[in-house]
Each structure stands twice: as C-alpha cells, then as structure tokens.
Amino acid sequence: MIVAWVVLLAAAVGSMTAFAKPLDAHITVKGLQSITTLDEVQKTFGGDDHGSGRVVFAAPKGEKLTDADAAAVATLTSKLAEVHGVASATDPFADKTAGGLSPAGRVGYISVTLDAGSPSSSTESGIRSLVSHANTAQLQVAATSGLVGQTGATSSQLPGIILALIVLLVTFGTILAAGMPLLSALIGLGTGVTAIYAATSFVSLTSVAPTLALLLGLAVGIDYSLFIVSRHRRQLLEGMDPKESLPLAVGTAGTAVFFAAMTVVIALAGLAVENLGFLTQMGLAAAFAVFVAMLVSLTLTPAFLSLAGSRILTARARRRLAAGEMKGPGRLSAGWVRVVQRRPVLFLVASLVVVGVLAAPIAGLRLGLGNDGTQPGSTTERQASDLLADGFGAGINGPLEILATYPSAATQAEAAALADKVGHTTGVAETQLAGLTGDRVLLAVVPKSGPSDEATVTLVHSLREASIARSLPGSPKLDVTGDTAVDIDISNRLADALPLYLGLIAAFAFLLMVAVFRSLLVPLKAAVTFLLSLGASLGVTVAVFQWGWLGGLFGVDPPAPLLAFLPTIVIGVLFGLSMDYEMFLVTGMREHFVHHETARGAVSTGFQQGAKVVAAAALIMIGVFGNGVVEGDSTIRPIAFALAVGIVIDAFVVRMTLVPAVLTLFGRAAWWLPAWLDRIVPNVDVEGASLHRPLRRG
Template sequence: MARWWQAVGAFSARRRWWVIAAWIVLLFTAVGSMVAFAKPLDSDITVKGLQSITTLHTVDRMFGTGNASGQVVFAAPKGKTLTAADAASVSRLTTQLSAVTGVSSAIDPFAAPRAGGLSADGRIGYITVQLDSPKLSSETATGILAAVDHADSPQLEVTATSGAVGASTTTSSQLPGIIVALVVLLITFGTIVAAGMPLVSALVGLGTGITAIYAATSFVSLTSVAPTLAILLGLAVGIDYSLFIVSRHRRQLLEGMSPQESLPLAVGTAGTAVFFAAATVIIALAGLAVEGLGFLTQMGLAAAFAVFVAMLAALTLTPALLSLAGSRLLSRRARRRLASGKVKRKRRIAAGWVAAIQKRPVLFLIGGLVLIGILAAPVAQLRLGLGNDGTMPSSTTQRQASDLLAEGFGAGADGPLEVLATYASTPTPAEAESLVRTVGATPGVAHALAAGAKGDAVLVAVIPKSEPSDDATVALVGALRDPSLRHAVQGTPQLEVTGQTAVDIDISARLASALPLYLGLVALFAFLLMVAVFRSILVPLKAAISFLLSLAAALGVTVAVFQWGWLGGLFGVDPPAPLLAFLPTIVIGVLFGLSMDYEMFLVTGMREHYVHHESARGAVSTGFQQGAKVVVAAALIMIGVFGNGVVEGDATIRPIAFALAVGILVDAFVVRMTIVPAVMALFGRAAWWLPQWLQRIVPSVDVEGASLSRPTTSALAAEAADAPEPVVDRV
C-alpha cells in the first residue's frame, strides 16, 4: 500500500500542472452541474414502515384532503382581551391569507366560533390555514409570512406556526472557521506558503464535493441537513489530511531531504495513514444506512462523499502544490540553516510532556479517566426527540406562536394526537361515545373529541396536558397504545395512535433502538481495519475503547448544556430541550472517524519507529513528539470549524457541532495526548504483539512505510560539501 501511494505522490509531483488542471476542471464541472441541475432541498424528515406514519396517511385519505395546514396565531396584549377592532383586523388578515397562492382556505374564528379557535379567556385565537397541496411551498410560506408581518402590531400580536410558514432556518458562513484554520496553520508552520497549502487543497476538495452533492439533487431528493453536515466535515478533514502530509514533508525537509526525495516518501507514509483514516470515516458515515432511515442515510452518504473527495485532494492536489513550492515551504532562516548543514528539532513541550507521562503512566491514566467520567456523567439522563415549534429560538415567529397556543389552549395544543378506531362493523353512537369517553379519561389527556366517522372507523382528536417534547407525552402515547385500552371501549375496536407528535416519538424511538447495532458494527470494522494497519491486538482495542470515552464525554457535556441548560446562554440554547434524535448517531459516525484520524496520525509514528528497531519506550516517545504537533493543530482546526457551527448554525446543526467540538477537544487533549501515551507506556512491547496465526492471515498494509527506501543524503547538504557534519540539536 505504501509503495502504491508513494508512486501516486511521485506522479502528482512530476505531473503537477496536469494534476492541478484536472482538479480545476473537476471543480468547474461540479459547479456548472449544480447551477444547471440542482433542485430545492427537502426539509421533511420521514421514516418508511412506521405504523404511525401509515396510520397518518390513512387518516388523511379517509377524513381529510391530505393537504398541509397551519395556524396563524393572534393575541391581545397581556392583561387585555380581544376587541371588536381586533376582530375586524383578524377578518382582514383572514381575507389576505385566503388570497395567498397555495392557500385553499382560511377560517376566521370570529366568523366560525364553533371551530374552537378562541381561548376561554378571550385573549388568544388562531386562524386555521388550509393549503392546496401536501407540502408547503416557499412561495406560499413567503406570502403567509408577509401577511403576518403586515398584521402584527402593538395592539395585536400576530405569529404563525411552522405548518404555515415553514421551519426557521439560518444561513452560516465557514469564513470564521477558515480564519481559525489559517491562524493555527501559520503558528504551526511559520510560513504563509506552508499554511496555505492545506487550506487551498481543502477548499478545492470541499467546493468540488459539495457542489457535486447539490447537483445530485437533480435525480435524488436530499434533506436540507445533508449538505450542512458534509460542509462541516468536508472542510475539517480536508484541512486535516492535507496538514498531515504537509507536516511530514516539511519535517523531512528540515531533516535534510530534498523536495524531490521527500514528497514521494511523505505521500507513501503519511498518505497511507490518510487513506486508512479516511476509509474509517467513510465507512463509519456510510454505516448510517444500517439504521434504515432514509434521511439519515442521505446525511451519512453525502458526508462520506465529501470526505472521499477531500481524501483524493489531499493525496493528489497537495503533493502537486508542494512540488510547486519546493523548498519555499520552509522559512528563509530554516533554508539557511539547512544550507549550513545544521538540522534543528524543537520539541521542548512534547518531549517534556511524554517524558512526564512515561515516568508516572498510572497517575496520568487515572487522572484522564476521572476527568472523562465527570464530563460523561450527565449522559445517563440523555433524552431524545425531534425539534418542534416549541424548541425553536424565542425570537422566531414559530416559537412565539407555540407559546401563545400553549398559554391559550394548553401545553399540548401545539402537539395534538389522533386516535383512529377501527371496528368490526359500523359503530353505534353509544360505541363512538364510549371511545371518546375512555380516551378522554386516559391519564395525561386534556381534551378528547370526535373528529370524524366514516364506515367502520372513528377518529378522535386528543390534546395532551403536556408539551410535545415532554416525557409525559411519550408516556401518553404508550398508554393510548396499551392493549387494555381497547378492551375498555365498547365494541373493542383496533386503536392506532398517530399525529405528527406520535410520528416524532416513534422516529426517536427507532433511532435510539438502532444505536447499539450501529455502534457495534462501526467499532468492529474499525477494530479489524486497525489490526491490519498496526498488526496488533491491544492497540486497536485501546483505540476502540478510548473512542467510547470521548463519545461519552461529548454526549454528557451536550446533555448538560442543551438539555439541562447549563451555560445555555453562552451557547445560544433557547430553550433547553431533549437532544435531536439523530444527534447521537451522527456524532458516533463523525467523532469515531476523527478520533481514529488522531489515533492513526499519532500511533503510526510510534509504529514506524518501532519497526525501524527503536525500543518500545523510545518509539512511543519519538512518535509522540513527531505526531503531537500535528494532532494538536488538527484538533484546534476542527474545534474552530465546528465551533463556527455552534455560533452560526441553526437549531439542528448547533447541538451537533457542539457535541463534535467537545468530543474533539476531549479526544485530542485528554485521550490522545494523555491516555494513549500512558497506556502505551504500560503496554511496552506487548502493544505490538500479534499471535502467529493472525500474522499469517492479516495482510500487511505497511502503513509505516517499512518497505520504502529512505534517502540518506540531501541536495541541500551536497551543495555545502565543505560544511561540517550535520549537527542535531535536540532541545
């Protein structure tokens, strides 16, 4: 494997203009395809095969038009009630809403009081807006929102639910993350040329991958979250992968190699590690398909494609750009020092840190585990759910509408349930009355009323006492599905619970139940892959366990901030709510891949020095000193990229980005920089043990580049033949 990537690196360096031209063509082709073929993204989250969704379709077919609807909510100032002037304003607003393209009807609660659109205290009401299609179009949402904004005044507050105006979204820029990356790279490498290489390679790969994803919407419907996750991850790993290769090449130049000698070797060694690191990420993301949820599969595959393109850019475009830069990758002072025959390595901090760990490995191991245990403790109270109007920021019209509905009509008014009862034959009035009475008497139900009857079916509308995201609502759905309830109803009908709230609860439960399988499959495959990479049992086992520590800490801190609200104001948590149902799955996929990146970047160096006949202890020390700077720089870049997602992302992206940023912080600085060298020190030579029978089975991928030839002279040193022998200063 190392020889193959060495050949790729040599070709990219030799035919650099061809490689650069090929990437420019790919980028412009992808951009052109996006402009020509891209279609709008789908904001709906649905799951095939759920009974609640099937029942919802049945209800729409039997009792409704199947078209979407929403509410425009209005309210008098606090302490006052709606007046005749307010009723006139509502009438005008209803007329305006009826005229909006895509609206089939709008019901004025003052004109139709039996529709139940006015609160008991006379302060709050809502207009029911019925659309003429199953989905809300952007044109209709814009028209409704314009009418709402025009009617809103100090005398009459007017807001709208997401059913009428769509979900609240925000646009984010990756510029702050790129700036952070540039600053970190400048500090790491010291020259603008070296700092710019990973950024250029990553941005070209990101632009090509993301525009290709948008172009794919011409034949595949994609969720609106899929490209956002791909952007976050594509930029982050694109910089990381290129950074690893640039760092290896730069280190070899500082050791005296010429650019022509160093580039193929850098790609053959660091590039091989990048390939396996990317393969781990891609497989982890593609593994999201295991859960059988269409929207999650799309998110995973889109992000996996972005990582694949980033890997190709790092392995081909980066060496081409490095070939153009030549020795200018180094500062002038470094070039003068090399010309004089001096080779200088500065590793004060890394050398001192790893020496302290190797001196007291048990102490550092216990300290790291205790810290992670404290951070992970809140994960025991993890709650999952899907966002609704009540979990949106308080500044949005959707959240304001939800709060008004809860105040005027009860906490569950924004999340009604529907119970479809199917009898053996047409039910009698007494049986229908028994159904409504029994459902209404169920603990947790605020109101229940017959919403329709057709043939052998009766539909009951249920308003819970609790909010849609409350645990009490989940318990209520379970109680309504309990077999004992149907036996308490005359006629013993078959009962099915549906409504958007029930659908969201079922999707959350489906995701939670699939997590163990997904986590197990990903961990198993990564273990097998790393057995081949490191030819060891203990190192892959350590990598898998240490990832679980990072994951637990990431989810624990996210629960404390986004679910409990600790320091919520600092991170824009408004309001605290259950975590998104698909957040753990995404965090598992992304964080697992990234933690394996750091493991690969750090431990391949240890393996390389061990293979080249350094002692186990010495190999850990040398490999750590060489890899620590890269891992720290990569982690800081990732934290910057995902931190930008926390600041500028919407309610969906913000907790995901936060969990990833925390996970990377813990994984890089606590796990990789502390626990890993401590464990490796305790393992000693046993870290690289592999049973004889496995040695015969496991293929040798040579990630450490043992089969590659290493030059012993450099062009720069040859030019200074009269200079003294190279002096190595280990500071």
C-alpha cells in the same frame, strides 16, 4: 494533476448547475406504524395535500380581547385570504364553531389553509408581512411554522476558515504551507458536494443528505492534507532532499491517510444497514465526500508540494539547513510526554475521571425532531406556540389522533365508549370524535403536555397499550398517529439504531487498525477511547442544551430534547477526526518501534513528532465548529457544540494524555500480534519499513 482536479471541479459544478433538482424537504421513514396509520386516516376520512397553520393573536397579559381587536382580526383575516397560495382563512369571531378563542378570552387564532402542502416563498413572505404589520402593542400577532416555515440565523464558515489559516500559519510559518491544506480541502469539498447535488438529477435526495458531507468533507480534507504536508516538512527539516522526502511522506503519512479514510468510509456506509432512507443517503453522501477528500490529499496535495519544493519551509529554516543545522523536537511536547510517562497510572486515572464526569449526563439523553416550541424566542413560530400554550394549554401544539378499527361496523355507542376511555387516560386534556365510517373511528386527542415534553412520550406509549383496546366494547385495534406521534416514533427509531451503528464502527475500526498497527491492544484501545470521547461530547451537550446548564452562555433558548439526528452526525464526524488523530500519533510511535527503538522510547519520539500536527488539526476544527456555535441556528448550534467539545476531549484529553499513558503501560505488548494472525493479516507497511531499507542497510 492540478489541471485534472480543476477540470473535475468545473465538471461537477457545471453538472450541478445544469442538472440539480431541489432537495426533498420531507423526511419519511418506511416501516413506522404511525406513518402508515396517518396515510390511512387521510384516505379514509378525506385528508388532502393542503397545508395549514394558525395566525395567533393575543391581548396584553392581564387583559381580554376587545371589539377593536375583533375588528383588527377581521381585517387581518380578509387580507390573509387574499395572499397568493392561501386557500382560506377563518375568523374565530365570525365563526364561533371554529373554536379559535381561548376560554379566558385573551388568546385566539385564525385557521389558515394553503393551496399546497407547504407555503411557497411568496406565500410565506406575504403572511410574514401581514403578521408583522398587524403586531402592535395592543395586539400581539404571530404565525406557526405551517405558514412561515421554521427559520433561524444562517452560519458563515468564513470566520472558521480564517481561524484555520491563522493556526496553519502559526504551525508552519509560511503562507504557502498554510494555504495548501485549506486549498486542497476546499477543492475536494467543492468537487464532492457539487457532485452530490448533481446526483439529484437521477435520484431524489432529502434535505438532510448533504449535511454530514459538508461537515465531514471539510474537516477530514484539512486533516488529511495537513498530515502529509507536516510529514514532508518534518523530513525536510531533518535534512532530507525534497525529491526523496515527498515519496516517503506519501508512502508513510499517505498510507495512514488512506486507511483512516477507509475506516470512516466503511463506517458511514454502514448506516445503510438500518434501512432508514434519509439516514442511508446521509451516510453514503458523507462517505463519498470523505473518499474525494482522501483522493485529493493523496494526489493534489503532493502535486502542490512538488511545485513548492523547499519553499514549503520558512526562509530562516532554509538558511539553517544550508548551514547544516537540524531542528530538534518541540520542547513543549517533549516535556509533556515525559511527565505523562513518568506517572502513567495517575494520568490514565485522571483522564478516565474527567471523561466519566463529563459523560454522566448522557444517561438523561432525550431525542426529538424539534417543533415551534423549540425555536428561539425571537421567532414568530415560537411566539405563536407560547401564546397557544398560554391560551389553550400546551397540548394544542402537539395533538394526537387515534384510529380505532373494529371487527365489524362501528356504532356511536362504541365511539362514545372509546372517547370516554381515552379521555380518562392520565395525561389527556381533551378528546373529540373526529370521524366515524364503516368499521373505523377517528378520535382527536389533546394532551395536557407539549410535544417536546416527556409526559407526551409517556402518553403515546400508554395509549398504545393493549389493555385499553381489550377493555373497550368490540375490542378494536388502536393505532396512535399524528405529527407528534410520528416525530416520537422517528426519534425512537433513530435511538434504537445507535447501538448497532456504534458496534459496526467499532468492529470495522478494530479490523482495519489490526492491519495498520499489526497489534491487538492498540486497535482495541482506539475503539474504546473513541467511545469515551463520544460519551463526553454527548454528555456535555445534554447538560447544556437539554438541561440548560450554562445555557445563556451558549444561546440555549429553550432547553429541549436534542435533535434526533445529532448523535448520528456527531458519531460520523467525531469518529473521522478521532481516527485521524489516532493515526497521526500512533503511526509515528509504531514507525519508531519497528525501526528498533524501545517501546517506551517509541511512544515518546512518536508523540513529539505528531503532537504539534494533532494540536493544530484540533484547533482548526474547534474554530470551525465553534463558529457554528456562535452563528448557527437552533439546529446547527447544538451539533457544532457537541463536535467542538468532542474534539477538545478527544485531542487533548484522550489522544495526547490517555493514549501515551496507556501505551507506556502496555510496553512491548502494545505491538504484539499472534503469529498465526501475523501470517494472515496483510502487511500494509504504514511505518514505511520497506522505504527505509536502503538507509537501514547503510
């Protein structure tokens, strides 16, 4: 089995090396009117595939641009035009009609057109070098992302992996036991992700497609293997022979792993129902990575354990077993569950209050796709955005376009009436006639607000109101487009998709867990408590990254709407980990209840056996995602933060406090299933009752 996985990994890596093609950096969403309109504008008014951007320059605050600055700009413009990949560069001092100088005379910009749609690495490097050398104390110079791309710090996973190894060492006490979950997870992640990249040889994948697979593949890979290793070690510490323990561990913990993985796979594949191409790719890629992680944990991990034998235990533990001493449950977990069960209503209410307070900011959630103004202040694109806003108004960074289609040929008078009407709309700073041909008029609109401001979203919705078109001569059909409008529409589409996605996740989780736990209340509780964890995670993230609370502590620069993909990614990853922790804890409780322990006693015993592994798994993931908060860029940091917060809440507040309190209150009713449903639901025997039959007969 080990050789087979090594061969599979080598084949996947070889296929990726030989056949992988570059990922598509452009994210498109079919069915959005703003995108269709943008294509029509480019076809009708001579749009092309050339990229463009601005090199912005400014005098020190309180001063104006001088003749010396004009000479420096002229030199910079000529050098920019010579960069490989640049088609043209326009000096605003030489061409006054270009409109590249601010009314106050402090800020200006050079308009740069590229040969291609986006800059190549050599073009970007050349522009960055020129901008850096031109930037002086007397003339600040910066470039927009259209010329240099949006950049940020890269995040290394090494600190997170080292922390995971430390936690596993503390948990298991031996490097052999600690290394197994990590090694299994890395082999599974390597096989799954390289296979995804190899698939680009026959299908085009967007750049965001592997994102969820990377995060979730590592997370569940460690957790699934950890669950089986922990169960096997516990049975060995109870005196079971390794040859008897391993099949039982795979039959019980492995069955729980299988159903936990299937729950996550189905939920991720459910992203396809939204019919958003890049979201479907993201979900299917992540589902494949989880499936591979599950296969590795059920095959490769047992192979490692088989080779290790009793050496999976510490030398001290082996000596105790040889002397006939059995290890009892942990005192900390036993004490905690005893306290919770003594006052279950108190801990239930306290948990709900904590989660409710943390989730409250989610009511103010706003989503966006990011722009130059949401980048860190140290980047050239953010500096360019700020300078443009200072000199020309915030709206210059997020212009809109209105395409008016008339029933017959449009006239200059109708175009002027359109410009006047739109110009008097609340939130519009400037309008300009950009084109008139046949029955179509193109109007360029500069908002008063920036592309990330809520006022811009309101303006786009206002311009789309039917009342504006009805009040115009000819009653044209108005369509609002432009990059800012497209970003707003994609964000709205993603936000609208979340309720259905959450509903699918909750439904599939409920159905599968009915089969696993043979209960109605336990699956219902699992689905509801996941929503609580999700709400708290997103609520805290909104408060920190959107509102800026404690922003300095977490490197928030600037506070801005959350990335539109963030809730989807957080739902996928947090759901997988949440269901893992649910399985780790509650399957043990179910097992002891089936083996004739009282409902209250089963909750206590199952908790004591599973709490340590849940705490270890949670601490590992908190470390992995916490590292992303410290080292990640402006895109990764809020995602990693949301996941780290979500795991803290889900593992320690929900699973290890609220769940035992709720199940204690439920009593035997927690495991009740109607007789007619009991006959229909297949018996998956996750508690291993059939495997214990010889012991029970004795």
